[in-house]
Amino acid sequence: MISASSESDRSAAAASGLHGGSFVRSARGREMSRRTVLAAGVGAVAGVALAGAGIAAGAAPSMAAPPWWAKLTPRQQAGQRVIFSYPGPTPPQSLLDGITAGEVGGVIFFGENILNLAQIAGVVAQLRAAQAASPIKEPLLLMTDQEGGIVRRLKGMEPILSEKQIGLQPDPDAAATAAGAGAAASLRSAGMNLNLAPVLDVFRVPGNFDDQFGRSYSSDPVIAGRLGAEMVTAQQGAGVAATAKHFPGLGAATQAQNTDLGPVTLTQSLDELRSVDESAFVPAIAAGVQLVMTSWATYPALDAVYPAGLSTTIVQNELRGRLGFTGVTITDALEAGAIDAFGDTGQRSLLAAQAGMDVLLCSSRDMQQGTDALDAMTAALQDKTLNPGHYKQALARVQSLRAGLF
Secondary structure (H helix, E strand, O other): OOOOHHHHHHHHHHHHHHEEEOOOOOOOEEEOHHHHOOOOOOOOOOOOOOOOOOOOOOOOOOOOOOHHHOOOOHHHHHHHHHEEOOOOOOOHHHHHHHHOOOOOOOEOHHHHHHOOOOHHHHHHHHHHHHHHHHOOHHHOOEEOOEEOOOOOOOOOOOOOOOHHHOOOOHHHHHHHHHHHHHHHHHHHHHHOOOOOOEOOOOOOOOOOOOOHHOOOOOOOOOHHHHHHHHHHHHHHHHHOOEEEEEOOOOOOOOOOOOOOOOOOOOOOOOHHHHHHHHHHHHHHHHHHOOEEEEOOOOEEEOEEEOOHHHHHHHHHHHHHHHHHOOEEEEEOOOHHHHHHHOOHHHHHHHHHHHOOEEEEEOOOEEEEEEHHHHHHHHHHHHOOOOHHHHHHHHHHHHHHHHOOOO
């Protein structure tokens, strides 16, 4: 979803709002926030089927082929679930080395990484070349925030209209479809394959957290859900994965409630959460949105202790169980101030994974953050701190997503 490398990044910082079980819940850690520079710039499987050979009469049975993850080291397996970020326009050698070693699942790009289209396309080509030399044959998840309006990392490129502007168009459905196609074209021109959009938050009061930056289609969940699904359909139809965010919804957040900066508690009733906030995600899920990003707000009606991205109740019971989402879940920025009380990067990563998050977003533009998440996930896999079966299911969902991207 901190300080930016340019004045334009700093001036737009407030528009961030992004991203937007039980375990060790101690120690405090704080890193640079992703969201404070936000304006700067499905059918997944539960497991992979094993190839089994038929058994001829009287013949000894043949051995089934091992699942794809069995060929990877624990560190490589963990790496498939970690998204890295880096400072400035030049990717560090440590990132390239990590990719070549098969220990990086993807990269998120910010305004400070992008000088112009030719430059970032060259960077992406460099990262793809490192991936081609790795033992992982699926493409990296190469992502950015290209929502529209002021929240565009690829400056001056589609979609030009913000979600609010789309909702106010004479033909908002056509505008939402055009925005999805435009976003896909912009990302593809840079070599990226995943957009952290659309926002499906349903704003409540004009000028509140989402509305002040034009990041909500409507205060009507039916309209917000329909337009979001149309953007998803157009974008994914053009080969770029879409991300619905920030589940179960940040639309009730006031202008001052920013999860990047500190804890946020949203006190809607369970009925309101489900009939307004969550309902806006239903059309996108039905349309096959490939990823859902959770918020870092706390929703006492569902879980009074843990923010959404750390809550088994919200991720597993609401998103997967009640709404039937089978795709990839991705955290909001792991450096967000809202989760300071839940430990350092490693502890936050494990809590998120335990809650059911498939992909961990390390977006502080600090390679060490990604390494800390990787170290924690590797250790948890080796000592079975995390359920091995659930771990394999997450890997299978991520692999299925990546296998369908360019």
